[in-house]
Amino acid sequence: MRVGIVGAGSIAFGVACLLEQMGHQAMLWSPSGERTKELATGKALTASGAITGKFHPKVAAGAADLVDGVEVVVVALPGYGHKFAFDAIGPHVRADQTVIISSHASFGALYLSRELAAHGVTATIIAWGTTVVAGRQKGQAEVNVSTVRKKVDIATVPHARGTEGLALCEKLFGDRFVDRGSLMAIAVSNLNPQNHMGIALCNLTRMERGETWSQGQNVTPKVGRLLEQLDEERLVIAAALGQDVRTIFQHFHLSFHVPLASISQMNQAMHEAGNGGQGPTTADSRYVLEDVPFGLVATAKLGRLVGKPAALHESGIQIFSALYGRDFVSENDLLPALDIDAMSLDDLCRLSRDGYGLPA
Secondary structure, eight states: OEEEEEOOSHHHHHHHHHHHHTTOEEEEEOTTSSTTHHHHTTOOEEEEETSOEEEOOEEOSSHHHHHHTOSEEEEOSOGGGHHHHHHHHGGGOOTTOEEEETTOOTTHHHHHHHHHHHTTOOOEEEEESSOSEEEEEEETTEEEEEEEOSOEEEEEESGGGHHHHHHHHHHHHOSOEEEOSSHHHHHTTOOHHHHHHHHHHHTHHHHHTTOOOBTTTTOOHHHHHHHHHHHHHHHHHHHHTTOOOOOHHHHHHHHHOOOSOOHHHHHHHHHHTTOSOBOOSSSSOHHHHTHIIIIIHHHHHHHHHTTOOOHHHHHHHHHHHHHHTSOTTTTOOSHHHHTGGGSOHHHHHHHHHHOSOOOO
16 A cells, blocks of 8 residues: 655654555655655665664655545644644645544544545544554664654544444554544543653753663662553543543553563563663753653543542642753643533533534
């Protein structure tokens, strides 16, 4: 299949390599154009780690060019780029195409569903609870893929197309997907924001000083305990919403292939196996700039909506806002655009199942 990828960072590069390894044709679009300059000259994309080899994704000149030439579009940008991406591709998406959001944040699938409906289109939208790959970009034509996840939670909007959505993901990326049934489940399935909050908060001086440090090794017992407590808040919210979601223990076990243990012990095992990853070397990391406004803020809002306030999540938002001198709540541009504060829980659940769509 022909698959267009919005983005040109580590996840986009990793997805392109995985797609081509699976026999598909990938095309990348960098909104700025900067990160695809070398690939546009015909240079191969070199992958190391969990995926190895040289790959040759095409490069699109713009959003219209990307969407026009493919059957599937994968949005592989940080959360702060999602609204821009949806606005860019929205006018060009056709009803026979599918858009995959990797990974989903802040009910972005509903925003895209509404935008497509405004253009008279009901396309299939698939939201992933996390990315299918993880890694680090090593240059404009090189990526190190640290892992290809064994399991990724997904949901299709509208829900009635769930069977087709699951089959498409498996055709593209292999048998590694679990259909969680509703976008609401995916909204409380992404563990990256809570995990990155604990890791970044407890290692912020390392990030700010630009040190080279092992992320897995520095999830020490006390940091691990914080991650476990953050996960308990998320699980309480999920239960209040009637959603069965993966625990943090299952996440690390299935994502990084380590035996079940405490979160600190699992991270130490990852480090010892050489799979603990490198922590961010800048304070301007997506661990904060993406995951606080587009992850923690959304989880905290759901907690208040169901009467289960997430005190640690709420505190993290305020602490990071104080540390950075920024109002991270106001930096989320998806939730206000959806006017989610005006929605009832029933309306939000219905839209998460059916999307906006068109009148029957």
